[in-house]
Structures are given as C-alpha cells and as structure tokens.
Amino acid sequence: MAPISIKTVLISESVDPRCKAILEENGIRVTEKQNMKKDELIAEIKDYDGLVVRSATKVTADVIDAATNLKIIGRAGTGVDNVDVDAATKKGIIVMNTPSGNTISAAELTCALVMSLSRHVPQAAMSMKQGKWDRKKFMGAELYGKVLGIVGLGRIGKEVASRMQSFGMRTIGYDPITPVEVTATWGVEQMSLEQLWPQCDYITVHTPLMPSTVGLLNDESFAKCKKGVKVVNCARGGIIDEAALLRALESGQCGGAGLDVFVEEPPQERALIDHPNAISCPHLGASTKEAQARCGEDIALQIVDMVKGKKLVGAVNAQVLASTFSQESHQLIKLGEAVGGILQSCAGSSTKQLSHVQITTQGDGMKSSTGYMTSSVLVGLLNKGSGCCPNLVNVLNLAKESGLMVSQKHLASDGAGVCKVEITAKGCSYKARGSVQGGMPVLLELSDSVFRQPVSLTGNLLFFKATANPQLLSSVVGLLATEGVEIESFSAPADRSGDVWYCVGLSSLLKDLSALKPLVKDVGQISI
Numbered sequence: 001m002a003p004i005s006i007k008t009v010l011i012s013e014s015v016d017p018r019c020k021a022i023l024e025e026n027g028i029r030v031t032e033k034q035n036m037k038k039d040e041l042i043a044e045i046k047d048y049d050g051l052v053v054r055s056a057t058k059v060t061a062d063v064i065d066a067a068t069n070l071k072i073i074g075r076a077g078t079g080v081d082n083v084d085v086d087a088a089t090k091k092g093i094i095v096m097n098t099p100s101g102n103t104i105s106a107a108e109l110t111c112a113l114v115m116s117l118s119r120h121v122p123q124a125a126m127s128m129k130q131g132k133w134d135r136k137k138f139m140g141a142e143l144y145g146k147v148l149g150i151v152g153l154g155r156i157g158k159e160v161a162s163r164m165q166s167f168g169m170r171t172i173g174y175d176p177i178t179p180v181e182v183t184a185t186w187g188v189e190q191m192s193l194e195q196l197w198p199q200c201d202y203i204t205v206h207t208p209l210m211p212s213t214v215g216l217l218n219d220e221s222f223a224k225c226k227k228g229v230k231v232v233n234c235a236r237g238g239i240i241d242e243a244a245l246l247r248a249l250e251s252g253q254c255g256g257a258g259l260d261v262f263v264e265e266p267p268q269e270r271a272l273i274d275h276p277n278a279i280s281c282p283h284l285g286a287s288t289k290e291a292q293a294r295c296g297e298d299i300a301l302q303i304v305d306m307v308k309g310k311k312l313v314g315a316v317n318a319q320v321l322a323s324t325f326s327q328e329s330h331q332l333i334k335l336g337e338a339v340g341g342i343l344q345s346c347a348g349s350s351t352k353q354l355s356h357v358q359i360t361t362q363g364d365g366m367k368s369s370t371g372y373m374t375s376s377v378l379v380g381l382l383n384k385g386s387g388c389c390p391n392l393v394n395v396l397n398l399a400k401e402s403g404l405m406v407s408q409k410h411l412a413s414d415g416a417g418v419c420k421v422e423i424t425a426k427g428c429s430y431k432a433r434g435s436v437q438g439g440m441p442v443l444l445e446l447s448d449s450v451f452r453q454p455v456s457l458t459g460n461l462l463f464f465k466a467t468a469n470p471q472l473l474s475s476v477v478g479l480l481a482t483e484g485v486e487i488e489s490f491s492a493p494a495d496r497s498g499d500v501w502y503c504v505g506l507s508s509l510l511k512d513l514s515a516l517k518p519l520v521k522d523v524g525q526i527s528i
C-alpha cells in the first residue's frame with residue numbers, strides 16, 4: 001500500500017487540542033471550523049484531503065459528493081452512525097473511527113446507571129433538593145447475587161462485565177461474533193437471546209445500530225423478561241424500542257431504565273424521559289476528559305500512521321487495506337494492478353464488456369495476500385471506462401455495480417508466489433501470470449505465451465499478438481520509428497508456434513495503435 005497523501009485536514013467539531021497538534025507536527029495543515037451548517041460544510045469540504053468529526057457532524061452523501069479531494073473521514077469516537085459509509089466507499093474514501101478511545105468511559109457510565117437504577121440515586125438526590133426526606137419511597141435492591149444480561153460482548157461489554165462481577169453479579173450475555181470460549185474467560189456465559197431474556201434482573205446493550213439490532217428490546221422481548229427487569233442503553237438510540245420501553249415502564253414489566261442515548265437527540269418526545277422510573281443523560285458516554293483526549297489523539301495518530309504507510313487501524317470500510325502495510329505488499333499490489341491493466345488493454349474492453357474475472361494466488365507466501373491481490377487486479381482492470389477512479393477501497397463495489405463476476409482462490413505450493421488472472425470479455429478469454437522476483441513485479445505469461453525471460457513490469461510496454469515470421473520484428477521496428485518511438489527492450493515467448501504474444505518496451509506510448517493493426521492480430525499498451 002503506497003502511503004496515502006493527506007496534506008490538509010478539516011476538524012468540524014470540538015476535538016481535543018492534541019489532535020491538531022499531532023497532525024501539524026507531521027506536516028499536515030489543519031483548519032478548525034465548528035458548528036457549520038450543512039451548506040457551509042458542503043462549500044468548505046472541497047478543499048480538504050481529510051475530515052475529522054465527532055458525532056454532531058452529519059457526513060451525508062451530499063457532503064461526500066461535494067468533496068473532490070477527500071481521502072479519509074476520521075470519527076473521533078466509536079461507531080460511524082453519522083457518516084454515510086456506503087457513499088464514502090463508493091468514492092474510495094476511507095472511513096475510520098477510534099474503536100477503543102471511549103471504551104472505559106462508556107463502560108463506567110453503564111455501571112453508574114446500573115447502580116443508580118438499583119438505589120434510585122438521581123431521584124433521591126432530586127427529592128432532597130426539593131427539601132424532602134423520603135426514605136421509604138426510595139427503597140432499593142442490592143446488586144449482589146443478581147443476574148446482568150449483556151447484549152453485545154465487544155470491548156465495552158467486556159469492561160462492564162468485569163466491573164459488575166466485582167459487585168457479585170452473575171454475568172450472562174449474547175454476541176453473534178465473539179466466540180463462547182473467549183467470553184467464558186471473562187466470566188460471561190453466552191447463550192441465545194431466547195434463553196437470556198427470562199433470566200435477567202438487569203439488561204445492558206452494547207451493539208452497533210444496524211438493521212438487525214433496531215428494536216432488539218421490544219414488546220415481544222420485554223414480555224419474555226422477568227417482571228420488573230431494569231434496562232440500560234449507553235450504546236445507540238433505537239436498540240431499545242422507545243415506545244415499547246414506555247409501555248413496559250407503565251405496566252411495571254420494566255422496573256426502571258437508564259438511558260444515555262435516544263433515537264432523536266435531543267429528544268422532542270418527553271414521555272419516556274419524564275417517567276419517574278427512567279434515568280436519562282444527554283449522551284454522556286464519551287464525555288470524560290480522558291476519553292476525549294484519547295479519541296482526539298487516537299484519530300490523529302491513526303491518520304499519521306496511515307499517511308506514513310506504517311499501519312491501518314480503525315478503518316470500517318477498508319479492511320482489505322489492513323494487510324497491505326508491508327514492503328512486500330507494495331510490490332504485489334503493483335503486480336496486481338499491472339496484470340489487470342495489461343489484460344484490460346490487450347482485450348480492448350470497456351468495463352461493460354467484462355463479464356468474469358478469476359484471480360488465483362499460488363504459493364505459501366501469497367496466502368495472506370489473496371484479498372488485496374484481487375482488489376489490486378480489479379483496480380488495473382477497471383481503471384479505464386468505469387466512470388470514476390477505482391482504488392483498493394471502492395473497487396469491489398464498482399465491480400459489483402458493473403455486473404462483473406469476481407472469483408478468487410488460493411492454491412498451496414512450495415514454489416515462489418504467483419498470481420494468475422483470467423478474464424472473459426466479449427466472449428473471449430485472456431490470461432496472464434505474474435510474480436515478484438528480486439523485489440520487482442514481472443510478467444511470466446500472457447494467454448499461453450510463456451516469455452523466455454520474465455518481463456519487468458515497469459515503464460511503457462506494448463503487447464501484440466501475431467504469427468511468428470522473420471520479417472515481423474523489423475516491420476514493427478520500422479513502424480515505431482516512423483511514429484518517433486524507440487524500442488528499449490523486446491521479449492518473445494519460448495514457443496513461437498501459432499499466434500503468440502510479444503512485449504516491447506518503448507521510450508513513450510504510441511499515440512495511435514491503429515497503425516500496427518495490419519501487422520498484428522491483437523494489441524495493447526500500458527504505462528506502469
């Protein structure tokens with residue numbers, strides 16, 4: 001992965017000063033403009049390579065479309081609900097968050113709300129301020145021996161479990177991704193939601209907001225819970241169905257709710273907030289000095305590491321890039337893009353005429369590179385005629401949109417790592433096989449023509465297919481000379497029977513390939 005150039009960054013919200021300081025220390029120009037309206041952000045964003053936000057800035061498709069240079073959107077916090085990730089991916093923009101920056105703060109607030117629900121602390125404090133002394137009204141319950149259900153066992157869920165276990169709570173949970181044996185080492189027994197609901201005295205949710213988690217706690221799930229169950233949401237508004245929660249509070253099925261997040265923020269509908277058994281906070285999960293310092297610092301360091309080509313952390317839409325930050329991967333990516341570009345040029349196909357691509361990596365050294373090799377080949381293939389600039393972030397989406405079928409596989413072998421690509425275009429098949437030798441990408445074979453010496457994939461290369469004959473080379477040389485182009489290298493296949501592919505290194509690309517058409521059957525050129 002070649003380092004990504006980020007020269008200017010816009011910070012559109014109040015982020016810890018360390019963020020700006022770290023970026024500027026690394027030669028990135030930073031502009032801070034807070035509280036911009038949507039139209040102001042659309043007008044401003046076109047000048048920047050990077051955008052850093054918290055949760056208030058809505059980075060919509062309109063904003064992303066207006067950004068002509070944008071390469072990265074950094075969210076100083078967890079989740080990316082306020083960013084249109086699909087629109088960013090389509091434009092090849094990396095979306096990054098700071099997955100661990102506010103973990104401790106969110107976990108501690110969750111625990112504070114569980115304790116407040118058990119002992120009615122906010123209500124009792126408010127009663128005292130009103131001059132009352134009402135001990136009987138605020139009779140609470142111990143947490144010791146109670147069951148806490150944790151829905152979502154990621155970083156925050158894990159931290160909540162360890163803290164509440166110290167109160168003697170039994171912790172059970174559900175997570176479709178984290179393995180049962182892993183959560184068992186934290187003292188959390190995993191089970192299905194159907195098994196979890198009836199056992200819980202308290203339930204806390206720590207999942208992202210996505211279609212499968214909207215309304216996770218609803219009328220149906222509340223009905224399966226113990227009467228008087230208490231619930232906490234410090235994750236995202238909407239995971240607990242607010243209307244269902246209000247009904248459960250009013251019926252007593254839910255004994256109390258601790259809410260830090262809402263579907264609409266700030267909430268206009270007050271019935272839930274005003275309920276005597278609801279404790280509400282204005283989205284304070286990440287509102288600690290430590291979390292804000294950590295998130296601001298983390299997002300700046302993550303951007304700097306990416307720019308320097310060191311590593312990629314927190315990217316939510318560019319997982320394929322995470323394995324590309326090594327010297328070996330740079331050459332493999334160059335190989336993939338070059339092979340894709342050669343096949344596209346030789347097939348003479350527009351993106352619409354491509355129907356199928358098969359990418360095969362071979363050799364133990366290539367085992368971990370199949371993902372980004374596939375993407376890099378597609379970048380080379382779709383570079384012309386796809387209507388926008390493909391890169392490793394957006395190319396799989398572009399291929400899908402164009403109806404291109406992409407297959408990939410890896411074959412184990414003891415030999416050197418090899419990448420084979422076969423494309424089908426206009427009903428015809430074209431193949432290429434390449435490798436990295438001596439730190440340099442090389443082409444070994446083009447559509448069954450195995451080159452006598454590997455072709456170094458650098459400079460201006462002309463490929464043509466013709467029937468071998470003694471006059472061929474001199475005719476091509478003469479034609480190139482009349483076009484004012486010099487030959488720098490010539491590669492021929494070992495077997496010259498039938499129609500075969502040749503490669504010629506040129507001083508510059510030909511302006512018009514049609515002059516060669518009478519001499520050859522297929523022709524293509526590429527500058528690498």
